[in-house]
Amino acid sequence: MRVAFQGEHGAYSERAARVCFGEGVETSPSLGFRDVFEKVAKGRCSHGLLPIENSLAGSIHPVYDLLLEFGLPIVGECQLQIIHCLIANPGTSLESVRRVYAHPQAAAQCERILREHPEWTVFQVYDTAGSVRMIRGNPEVAAIASSDAASLYGMEVVREGIESDPQNYTRFVVLAREAIPDAAADKTSLVYGTQNAPGALYRTLGVFADRGINLTKLESRPIQGKPWEYYFYVDLSGPVELDEVIAALREHTTMVRVLGRYRAAAARDASGSKPESDTPSPPPK
Amino acid sequence: MRVAFQGEHGAYSERAARVCFGEGVETSPSLGFRDVFEKVAKGRCSHGLLPIENSLAGSIHPVYDLLLEFGLPIVGECQLQIIHCLIANPGTSLESVRRVYAHPQAAAQCERILREHPEWTVFQVYDTAGSVRMIRGNPEVAAIASSDAASLYGMEVVREGIESDPQNYTRFVVLAREAIPDAAADKTSLVYGTQNAPGALYRTLGVFADRGINLTKLESRPIQGKPWEYYFYVDLSGPVELDEVIAALREHTTMVRVLGRYRAAAARDASGSKPESDTPSPPPK
Numbered sequence: 001m002r003v004a005f006q007g008e009h010g011a012y013s014e015r016a017a018r019v020c021f022g023e024g025v026e027t028s029p030s031l032g033f034r035d036v037f038e039k040v041a042k043g044r045c046s047h048g049l050l051p052i053e054n055s056l057a058g059s060i061h062p063v064y065d066l067l068l069e070f071g072l073p074i075v076g077e078c079q080l081q082i083i084h085c086l087i088a089n090p091g092t093s094l095e096s097v098r099r100v101y102a103h104p105q106a107a108a109q110c111e112r113i114l115r116e117h118p119e120w121t122v123f124q125v126y127d128t129a130g131s132v133r134m135i136r137g138n139p140e141v142a143a144i145a146s147s148d149a150a151s152l153y154g155m156e157v158v159r160e161g162i163e164s165d166p167q168n169y170t171r172f173v174v175l176a177r178e179a180i181p182d183a184a185a186d187k188t189s190l191v192y193g194t195q196n197a198p199g200a201l202y203r204t205l206g207v208f209a210d211r212g213i214n215l216t217k218l219e220s221r222p223i224q225g226k227p228w229e230y231y232f233y234v235d236l237s238g239p240v241e242l243d244e245v246i247a248a249l250r251e252h253t254t255m256v257r258v259l260g261r262y263r264a265a266a267a268r269d270a271s272g273s274k275p276e277s278d279t280p281s282p283p284p285k
Numbered sequence: 286m287r288v289a290f291q292g293e294h295g296a297y298s299e300r301a302a303r304v305c306f307g308e309g310v311e312t313s314p315s316l317g318f319r320d321v322f323e324k325v326a327k328g329r330c331s332h333g334l335l336p337i338e339n340s341l342a343g344s345i346h347p348v349y350d351l352l353l354e355f356g357l358p359i360v361g362e363c364q365l366q367i368i369h370c371l372i373a374n375p376g377t378s379l380e381s382v383r384r385v386y387a388h389p390q391a392a393a394q395c396e397r398i399l400r401e402h403p404e405w406t407v408f409q410v411y412d413t414a415g416s417v418r419m420i421r422g423n424p425e426v427a428a429i430a431s432s433d434a435a436s437l438y439g440m441e442v443v444r445e446g447i448e449s450d451p452q453n454y455t456r457f458v459v460l461a462r463e464a465i466p467d468a469a470a471d472k473t474s475l476v477y478g479t480q481n482a483p484g485a486l487y488r489t490l491g492v493f494a495d496r497g498i499n500l501t502k503l504e505s506r507p508i509q510g511k512p513w514e515y516y517f518y519v520d521l522s523g524p525v526e527l528d529e530v531i532a533a534l535r536e537h538t539t540m541v542r543v544l545g546r547y548r549a550a551a552a553r554d555a556s557g558s559k560p561e562s563d564t565p566s567p568p569p570k
Contacts, residue, residue, distance in 0.1 A: 034400075055512035058346050058505075062393070104389060104409070108347070115319075124389070124409040165510050199494040201503065202487070209484040216513065218486065220343075220503055225450050227340035228501065 004028040004036040004045040010129035010149035012082060016172045017049045020078035020265075032126075033062050037070045040175050048175040049078070055169045057108035059219050063173070064233055067191070067259055068221075074189055074260025075182075076174035083168070084110050085157040087132050087150045088142040094158050098140040099123060101131035106144040112164040129153075174262075182262065187216075188236040189259035192249060196229065203252040204232070213240055231255075237264065289313040289321040289330040295414035295434035297367060301457045302334045305363035305550075317411075318347050322355045325460050333460040334363070340454045342393035344504050348458070349518055352476070352544055353506075359474055359545025360467075361459035368453070369395050370442040372417050372435045373427040379443050383425040384408060386416035391429040397449035414438075459547075467547065472501075473521040474544035477534060481514065488537040489517070498525055516540075522549065 003021055005013035008029050017027050028045050030036045039045040050063045067074070084106055088097060100120045106128050107114060114122055120142075125131045131143035132153045142158060143149075150157050173189075194200035208215055217235040222228075236245075242258065249256045288306055290298035293314050302312050313330050315321045324330040335348045352359070369391055373382060385405045391413050392399060399407055405427075410416045416428035417438045427443060428434075435442050458474075479485035493500055502520040507513075521530075527543065534541045 053507075055507055056509060058507050061343050124411065126409065167510050167512050169512050171513075198497060198499040201500060202490040202494040205487040205490060209487040212483065214483040215486065218503070218505055218515075220505075222338075222340055222343050224341060225452050227452050227454050228456075230503075 001047065002026045002028055002045045004030050004039040004048045006030050006033050006036050006050065007127045008129045008133065010132065010146065010152040012080065012128060012146055012170065013049055013051060013172065014129075015146065015148060016051075016078050016080045016170070019080055020049065020076070020172070020174065021047070033066055037066050037072060037175070040072055040177055041070055043177060046176065047075075048072070049172050050175065051105075051170050052077075052173050053171045053217070054082070054105060054109060055167060055171075056163065056165055057105050060105070061221065064219060064221050067173075067233075068231065068257070071257075072175045072177065073179035074173045074262055075176045075180050076262045077187070077265045078172045078174065079169050079265050080172065081168065082109065082163065082170050083146070083161055084144050084163045085147050085150060086113070086142050086159045086162050087135070087145055087155045088158045089135065089137065089139045090154070090156045092139050092142070092156065092158060096139060097142045097158070100142050100144065101125045101134055102144040103128045103131065109168055110144055110162045110164060113159075113162045171265075173260075179260065184263055185261040186238055187264040188240045188242065188261050189233070190236070190249075190256060191231050191233045191259055192256040193223065193229070193231050193254040195252060195254060200252055201232065204249060207245060207248045207252070208234075208236060211241075211245065213245070214238060233259075286332065287311045287313055287330045289315050289324040289333045291315050291318050291321050291335065292412045293415045293418065295417065295431065295437040297365065297413060297431055297455065298334055298336060298457065299414075300431060300433060301336075301363050301365045301455070304365055305334065305361070305457070305459065306332075318351055322351050322357060322460070325357055325462055326355055328462060331461065332360075333357070334457050335460065336390075336455050337362075337458050338456045338502070339367070339390060339394060340452060340456075341448065341450055342390050345390065346506065349504060349506050352458075352518075353516065353542070356542075357460045357462065358464035358543075359458045359547055360461045360465050361547045362472070362550045363457045363459065364454050364550050365457065366453065367394065367448065367455050368431070368446055369429050369448045370432050370435060371398070371427050371444045371447050372420070372430055372440045373443045374420065374422065374424045375439070375441045377424050377427070377441065377443060381424060382427045382443070385427050385429065386410045386419055387429040388413045388416065394453055395429055395447045395449060398444075398447045456550075458545075464545065469548055470546040471523060472549040473525045473527065473546050474518070475521070475531075475534075475541060476516050476518045476544055477541040478508065478514075478516050478539040480537060480539060485537055486517065489534055492530060492533045492537070493519075493521060496526075496530065498530070499523060518544070 040048040128145040129149040220230040321333040413430040414434040505515040
C-alpha cells in the first residue's frame with residue numbers, strides 16, 4: 001500500500017493519509033493534483049488521497065474536474081480538522097514579519113488574521129509544507145502550515161490556530177484504480193449533466209427527494225466548450241438503490257456517472273482521534 | 286463616474302470596465318477584491334466591477350462571499366471573451382521560457398499549454414497584468430495576460446490564444462452603493478440558506494420551477510462556523526414577481542437576500558463588439 005498526496009512531506013494531505021490509513025503507511029509526495037491521479041492510474045501508488053472540500057473555503061474545483069477526467073473511483077473519504085500555524089524562523093516575533101507565503105486555500109481559511117495585518121504582503125505558493133522550507137534563513141518571512149511542517153523543517157510556530165473559524169475541516173477523498181464493493185458503503189457520489197431546459201436541475205433533485213435520499217453536497221462545474229452549462233456533482237447519504245436511481249436520472253440528464261460508493265467518514269483531529277466519538281467512521285483500508 | 290477593479294492597469298477587469306462603461310471611463314486599480322467592495326461602500330468609487338465566473342475555470346468564490354458580506358447591490362453585468370497571451374521580453378522565443386508567472390485563474394484557463402510544457406515552472410501571482418511588469422528584464426520568465434498588458438509594459442506576445450478552449454468568457458458583475466430600479470431588468474440574483482432537512486434545496490428550486498422561472502446559475506458556498514452547511518446563490522432569468530417569490534422561498538429557507546436586479550449582458554470581445562450581434566445587451570451606466 002502506497003498513498004499519493006499533493007504537496008511535500010509535512011502537508012495536511014500527508015497527515016490525512018496517516019489518520020486514514022495508519023501512522024505507518026507509505027506516502028508519496030506529488031507536485032500537483034494531476035500527478036496524484038496519474039500515480040494511481042498507472043499503478044505506481046495503490047491509493048491517492050485528495051482534498052475535495054474545506055468547511056471554510058469551499059470546494060477544491062480542480063479535484064472535481066480531475067475525478068471526471070480520470071474516472072478513478074472514490075473508495076473512501078476522510079475528514080481532518082485543520083489547525084493552521086503562522087510559522088517563522090526560530091526566535092522571530094510576530095512584529096518582525098513582513099511577508100507571508102501561503103497556499104491560496106490556507107490564505108482563504110486564515111483570511112481574518114491576514115486582514116488584521118495589512119503590513120504583511122501575502123505571496124501565493126502551491127504547497128503549505130513547501131512554504132515552510134522556503135522561509136528558512138529569512139526572518140522577515142512567515143509561512144502558513146501545520147505544526148508538523150514546522151517541526152519537520154526546524155522552524156518555529158509563532159501563533160497556532162490562525163484559521164478564521166475553529167470549525168475548520170477538510171474532507172479528503174480516497175481514490176483507487178478499481179472500485180471495491182463494500183456492503184457497508186453509505187455514501188454515493190455521482191456527476192451528471194442536465195438537459196438544457198428550464199427546471200431540468202429541479203427534476204434531477206426530485207429523483208432523490210421522491211426516494212427520501214438526502215443530498216449532502218451539490219457542486220456545479222462548467223462544461224468545457226459550452227459556456228454557462230454545468231455538470232452537477234452530488235453526494236448522497238444513506239442507502240441508495242443505485243441502478244433504479246440512475247435509470248430515473250437518465251430521463252432528465254445528458255450524462256450520468258457514478259464516482260464512487262464508500263463509507264462516510266466522521267471528522268478527526270490531526271492525531272486521528274474523533275472529536276465526536278459517537279459517530280462511526282471506519283477508515284478505508 | 287469612477288470604476289474600481291481588481292488588479293493593475295492592463296488587467297482583464299479594466300478592459301471589461303471599458304467595454305461596459307465606455308473607453309473613456311475613469312478606472313481605479315485595486316489590490317484585492319475586498320478593496321473594490323470597500324471603495325464602493327465608502328463612496329470613493331461610484332461603481333465596482335468584479336469577475337464572478339469564467340466559462341472554463343468556474344466561479345470566483347471570494348466574490349460570492351464578499352457580495353453577502355458587504356450587501357452592495359449588483360446593478361449590472363458584463364461578459365468579456367478572454368484571449369490569453371504568453372508574454373515575454375522582446376526577442377524571447379517559446380523555447381527559452383523556463384518559468385511562467387500566472388494568476389491561478391489564468392493558469393486554470395490555460396491548463397492545456399502548461400501541461401504540454403512540463404519544463405515550465407509555474408509561479409502563482411495575484412494579478413495578470415502585474416505579472417507582465419514582473420518579468421521585465423528576465424528573458425527566462427513569461428507571463429500570462431492580455432495583449433493590452435503586453436503593450437502597456439513594453440513586452441512581446443510570444444503566443445496568442447493559449448486558453449485551453451476558445452469558448453472562454455468571464456462574466457463580471459457591476460456593483461454600486463445603492464440599487465437603481467430598472468424597468469428593463471431581466472435578471473435577478475438571490476442568496477439563501479436552506480433548512481437543514483432532506484429535500485430542502487429541492488423545495489426551494491420548486492419555487493422557481495412552479496413559476497416557469499429559469500435558473501441560469503446555482504452556486505453553493507460554505508457557511509462559516511457550520512461545517513458542511515451551505516448558502517445557495519441563484520441567478521434567475523426573465524421577469525420575476527420578486528415579492529411573491531421571496532415569500533414562497535421563506536417557507537423553505539432560513540435566510541433570503543436579493544443581491545440585485547439588472548439587465549443580462551451578452552458576451553463581447555475585448556474591442557467591445559458583440560460576437561452575437563442579435564443579442565440585446567445594454568451596458569449599465
